[in-house]
Amino acid sequence: MSDVETKEAVYVTDQLIADDIDAYLVQHEHKTMLRFITCGSVDDGKSTLIGRLLYDSKMIFEDQLDALQSDSKKVGTQGQEIDFALLVDGLAAEREQGITIDVAYRFFNTEKRKFIVADCPGHEQYTRNMVTGASTADLAVILIDARKGVLVQTRRHSYLCHLIGIKNIVLAVNKMDLVDYSQDVFDRIVEEYGAFAREIGIESFTALPISGFKGDNITTLSDKTPWYKATQYAGITLVEHLETVEVLSSVDADKPFRLPVQWVNRPNLDFRGFSGLIATGSVRAGDKIRVLPSGKTSTITRVVTYDGDLEEAVAGQSVTVCFADEIDCSRGSVISIADNPPQTADQFEATFVWMADEAMVPGRAYWLKVGTQMVSATVQEPKYEVNVNTMEKLAAKTLELNAIGVAELTTDKQIVFEAYADNRTLGGFILIDKMTNATVAAGMIHFSLRRSQNVHWQAVDIDRKQHAGLKNQRPAVLWFTGLSGSGKSTIANLVEKKLHRMNRHTFLLDGDNVRHGLNKDLGFTEADRIENIRRVGEVSKLMTDAGLIVITAFISPFQADREMVRSMLPEGEFFEVFIDTPLKVAEARDVKGLYKKARSGELKNFTGIDSPYEAPRNPEIRIDTTVISPEEAANLIVDTLLGDA
Structure with a gap:
């Protein structure tokens, strides 16, 4: 074989090897x-x-x-x-x-x-x-x-x-x-x-x-x-x-298009797109889409990736899509095919797998994350717990670590969802403790409750701003918290008297008084305490809608529940007032004789004795009753409230 033939043979061999490598890489890439x-x-x-x-x-x-x-x-x-x-x-x-x-x-x-x-x-x-x-x-x-x-x-x-x-x-x-x-x-x-x-x-x-x-x-x-x-x-x-x-992605590709938006992609003034992982279905330029929960519609103009535009993208791919129209769309929104959108609701039945060492507390507010949506949610007392060995449905008041049960779930605003059996991304969720940020449960939505579809907000012509304007004041909630005997009711009463003399429109909600009527059906278990605070929070919100300054005096021992009330109100309207009195001082006062009963065992679940009190971390106002008098405390609170207004 001549040198030319040898070189040609080597070239052909190298080319075949290169072709094989290219074919191998293409095969593995796909x-x-x-x-x-x-x-x-x-x-x-x-x-x-x-x-x-x-x-x-x-x-x-x-x-x-x-x-x-x-x-x-x-x-x-x-x-x-x-x-x-x-x-x-x-x-x-x-x-x-x-x-x-x-x-x-x-x-x-x-x-x-x-x-x-x-x-x-x-x-x-x-x-x-x-x-x-x-x-x-x-x-x-x-x-x-x-x-x-x-x-x-x-x-x-x-x-x-x-x-x-x-x-x-x-x-x-x-x-x-x-x-x-x-x-x-x-x-x-x-x-x-x-x-x-x-x-x-x-x-x-x-x-x-x-x-x-x-x-x-x-x-x-x-x-x-x-x-x-x-x-x-x-x-x-x-x-x-x-x-x-x-594989799952091939099954999901045949379902209707769903894209939970992770972020708005705006690198410059000439480009605006919406990025996320396609949960189900496929999308291409020209498709008519609907954005939920707003319900606005538009048309896809581009499907963009790092490697360039795609003719079509399918479930499992991360893409950025661009719209023909400037419509409201942000993180937490869901982009869907226009003529077959998912549902929205705020009440559901779901299965929970409890993953925390601390048991589930019915009525407590947790963060709920479903897809890219994050909302506040409360779980009701379980309908039943499942015994995985016998498949028996057992009565349960709560769910302990590793327990599996079915319960109703309520969110503070409507979310976009589908049943978990149809869409893991929009039907699966986690619950997060608001204080520790620890994941406490994983869950699967079964369906929305009919009442969530039948009860709607009624539009009114006179809103909270007009109510407050008529009273010439800014609505607010002064939320007094502290141990029994700390002086909450005494100071709250003085605050209302001072505001009344200043022609401010107020209303005082006292813990003992509310339990004679609105909350007379509640006891003092942890679950009942949470429901007590939730109801008072809802009443306080309604009163601020009427333009009032609401003053509440409740032990409210749990930080998560006070934060739940805070989340009900517009930013800046909730003032946490911590009446900081040491347990020894509060017990020494014992005006109502409650500490004595708790120490003797006659009164169970008493805060500070056999039930914990979680002191506020960053209250708007802190009153040390061992340093200042109730009158001085009231002056400080009023000055802070009106000065902030």
């Missing part, structure tokens, strides 16, 4: 993504299975493999075997106990698909972590130890997966090597699980006999289970099933 979780009871082999998947898919670097082999020897793995669970169980506590605590996310890919897998904890106390991992999953691999069969956590995790809306369930009967690959054991477990699955509404599942430790039926069919090929599952391996199952 791979679909499957998100799945592994769950089940403790020590069913979840972490080992994921480690095996990473190992078999060549997703472990040499130094990681060396470290893994070294760690495997340290924890007592015999011979040359590798403890694959160590790839996933990253926390020291997990390695020490041999369990998974946190949700561990791992990434791997095969020739056909990319994967994100979440290894969820098996202990009941970490159910909230499991819910977090399952919330974005397309598929769940529920592992069962072949030696133990269906356990309580198997049932719990299966129910949660079904509740969260995971349609693709894989029942992986693991550790088949420890039961001699017995078909009878496999069939018995599948039959038992199938009966339970039908009971909770799981219509179908795929069952596989595997060994995560030995690698049986993970990437290749095992010769140890020849009988498996004759089952209804036709001898498919776990990886083959993961590569071919339908």
Whole structure:
């Protein structure tokens, strides 16, 4: 072969290699993504299975493999075997106990698909972590130890997966090597699980006999289970099933277009677009759209991404869309197809998975986040709690950690929603504690309550501004809070007398007086205290609408409830007045003899004794009654109120 022919051959070979590389990159660029979780009871082999998947898919670097082999020897793995669970169980506590605590996310890919897998904890106390991992999953691999069969956590995790809306369930009967690959054991477990699955509404599942430790039926069919090929599952391996199952985004693409707006994209005066992740459906330039909750309509002019404009974008893609018209649209709005929009409402029935150590408090205000919308919401007393072992509906006053129940939910303004079964993004939500910002619950909306659709705001011609103008004053709420005996009522009464002499229109709501009428049906439990404050807050709001200066004197021991009232009013109209009197001083006064009764046990749930008082963090006015007199305190409060006005 001449030099010219050799150079040409080398060129052709290099070109073929380059073409192969380009084809490979294009193939991997357009791979679909499957998100799945592994769950089940403790020590069913979840972490080992994921480690095996990473190992078999060549997703472990040499130094990681060396470290893994070294760690495997340290924890007592015999011979040359590798403890694959160590790839996933990253926390020291997990390695020490041999369990998974946190949700561990791992990434791997095969020739056909990319994967994100979440290894969820098996202990009941970490159910909230499991819910977090399952919330974005397309598929769940529920592992069962072949030696133990269906356990309580198997049932719990299966129910949660079904509740969260995971349609693709894989029942992986693991550790088949420890039961001699017995078909009878496999069939018995599948039959038992199938009966339970039908009971909770799981219509179908795929069952596989595997060994995560030995690698049986993970990437290749095992010769140890020849009988498996004759089952209804036709001898498919776990990886083959993961590569071919339908992903959630492909299902969502066939639904009506929904785009929750995350932010308004305004880099300069010549561009204005609305950015977010498409939850369902597809969109292209020329589509007629509707923005909710305003209901305004327009037409899409562009679908923009970092890489340029798209002809069409589908569910799962992050885009910026531009409108033909200048209409109101901001974070929290939902852009939908014009002729098939989602609903809006402010009252719902929903299922809750309680995730906080502190029990749910009916009537307390929490932040509710659904999609990109954030509103204030209260939860009513549960209709029932679900016993996941028996599926029995139990009466419940509240929900404790890891409890699952159904309750009614009310938001302070209408939100855009769809039933969770139809749209995870607009039907799923979390509740956030207003004081700690901790997530306390995850939930799924079933439907809006009919009364939320039938009760509407009636427009009036005379508004709160005109009422206040007639009285020549700015409405306000002076919210006195402090321990019993602190001097709230005394100082509040003096404040009203001073304002009255100044021709101000006022009304005093005293805690004891209100309980003789409006709130006579309420006791002193935490839930009743919250409802007591909520009602007073609503009355105060109505009175400020009438243009009044409202003075309230309530212990109101919980910070969250005082903030709930603050959120009802326009900014600047709520004045928190903390009557700061030490417990010893208040108890020494004990004008009504209440502390004495509380100390003797005659009076339960008394604030400061056997019920907590949460002192205001940043009150507008703080009165130290050990330093100034009630008269001086009243003068200070009036000066602050009118000076601020």
